[in-house]
Amino acid sequence: MPLELLRTPPRKERADAARNRTAVLEAAARLFAERGVDAVSMDQVAAAAGVGKGTLFRRFGDKSGLAAALLDARERVLQEAILDGPPPLGPGAAADERLAAFVNAYFDYLLEHRDLLRMSETATPGARYRIGAYRFWHRHTAILLSATPDPEHTAHALLAALSAEHVSALLPELGEERIRANLLRLTRSAMRLS
Numbered sequence: 704m705p706l707e708l709l710r711t712p713p714r715k716e717r718a719d720a721a722r723n724r725t726a727v728l729e730a731a732a733r734l735f736a737e738r739g740v741d742a743v744s745m746d747q748v749a750a751a752a753g754v755g756k757g758t759l760f761r762r763f764g765d766k767s768g769l770a771a772a773l774l775d776a777r778e779r780v781l782q783e784a785i786l787d788g789p790p791p792l793g794p795g796a797a798a799d800e801r802l803a804a805f806v807n808a809y810f811d812y813l814l815e816h817r818d819l820l821r822m823s824e825t826a827t828p829g830a831r832y833r834i835g836a837y838r839f840w841h842r843h844t845a846i847l848l849s850a851t852p853d854p855e856h857t858a859h860a861l862l863a864a865l866s867a868e869h870v871s872a873l874l875p876e877l878g879e880e881r882i883r884a885n886l887l888r889l890t891r892s893a894m895r896l897s
Contacts (some may be wrong), residue, residue: 715778720762724772726752727759731769740770740818767826770819771834778836781812785843799894802847806890809840809865812885831866851896861893 716724730751734743745766749759773811790796791804813820825832831837844858851857863869864886873882 714800723752723754723758724762727754727762727769728773732773735819735823737774740766740822745769756761765826767822770822774816774819774823774836777812778839779817781808782836782839784808798847798850799891803887803890805840805843806849806861806865806886807883809837810886813865813867813870814879817867817871821845821871824867837862841867848893848896857893857896861889 714813727748731743731748734747734751743766745759746756748769749756752759759769763772784792785805791800792808796804823834840862841855841858844861845854848854848857848861868881877885
């Protein structure tokens with residue numbers, strides 16, 4: 704399936720629902736930045752946004768749903784750079800250069816939004832693999848690894864090293880530079896499997 708087919712157009716919503724959604728996302732982003740994701744309750748988000756708890760829970764389900772909604776716009780920026788941006792992240796570079804550029808860009812994205820990503824990826828068993836953005840990252844990676852014997856599995860294996868839970872566990876011990884260097888080494892190794 705081409706990556707373009709994984710683009711999902713934004714849903715049409717009523718004006719009041721759009722205002723509530725914006726208020727909730729702004730309040731959540733502010734509270735998460737001020738206090739940390741784990742320290743903020745859904746009740747606090749609802750109060751800060753000026754909406755009822757029922758509105759919040761119906762729209763987002765739980766805090767992991769709220770995290771996924773906050774990540775949506777940020778993910779679209781990276782997805783657009785992959786689809787239409789300049790090389791090497793965008794089209795026009797060799798597969799190995801594009802894959803290294805993606806790993807670097809995704810790692811930067813992960814570091815910036817680590818707590819939100821971790822929450823959205825671990826809300827329920829297997830949650831990470833059901834997120835639409837993960838399917839996009841996986842498809843992009845598998846396409847770039849198409850010369851390898853099993854690009855789909857190799858893509859999952861490489862993306863496993865980029866999970867927020869995994870990186871969060873390693874950061875205190877290894878630090879950003881060492882993790883990034885080894886992610887790029889893993890990327891080069893994956894490309895040599897062909």
